[in-house]
Amino acid sequence: MNPFLWTVRVRAEAARTVTVHARNHAFPIGDPLSFRPTDEHPSALEMMLGALAADLTATFRTLAHKQRLPLDALEFSASCCLHNPLVALDVVGEEGHPGIARIEGTLYVSADAEAEALEALWQETLRRSPLYNTLSGALELQLRLSPTL
Numbered sequence: 001m002n003p004f005l006w007t008v009r010v011r012a013e014a015a016r017t018v019t020v021h022a023r024n025h026a027f028p029i030g031d032p033l034s035f036r037p038t039d040e041h042p043s044a045l046e047m048m049l050g051a052l053a054a055d056l057t058a059t060f061r062t063l064a065h066k067q068r069l070p071l072d073a074l075e076f077s078a079s080c081c082l083h084n085p086l087v088a089l090d091v092v093g094e095e096g097h098p099g100i101a102r103i104e105g106t107l108y109v110s111a112d113a114e115a116e117a118l119e120a121l122w123q124e125t126l127r128r129s130p131l132y133n134t135l136s137g138a139l140e141l142q143l144r145l146s147p148t149l
Contacts, residue, residue, distance in 0.1 A: 060125045078105035102140040
């Protein structure tokens with residue numbers, strides 16, 4: 001059996017923006033990373049961080065639904081830092097690499113459920129997440145569940 005392949009195409013169509021085409025979707029992404037307070041489009045780094053947060057949030061929601069555990073609210077807050085972002089900016093004399101050093105995040109859950117049941121769901125979420133399992137071997141992940149019972 002051949003493995004299923006997910007594919008995207010990326011086109012550079014406008015200055016400081018690329019457009020990602022995935023199946024029947026197209027979405028713009030701005031610079032690889034940005035230090036500006038606002039931009040027209042999210043950076044590639046923000047999209048990657050958002051993809052991880054979306055993966056974990058949606059997986060948790062799906063697993064809760066399968067277990068008939070009603071959720072009142074679900075929100076994920078995430079942040080990351082780079083080893084040396086100045087390398088990405090090509091600052092003269094900077095050394096090292098600009099890769100992600102650490103990702104921190106919290107899944108806030110409001111549900112009428114026991115804390116142990118939510119924690120078991122969280123552990124199963126991490127076990128099933130393709131992005132979490134890929135990143136956990138490459139960088140420091142500090143992710144936690146914060147139930148508001």
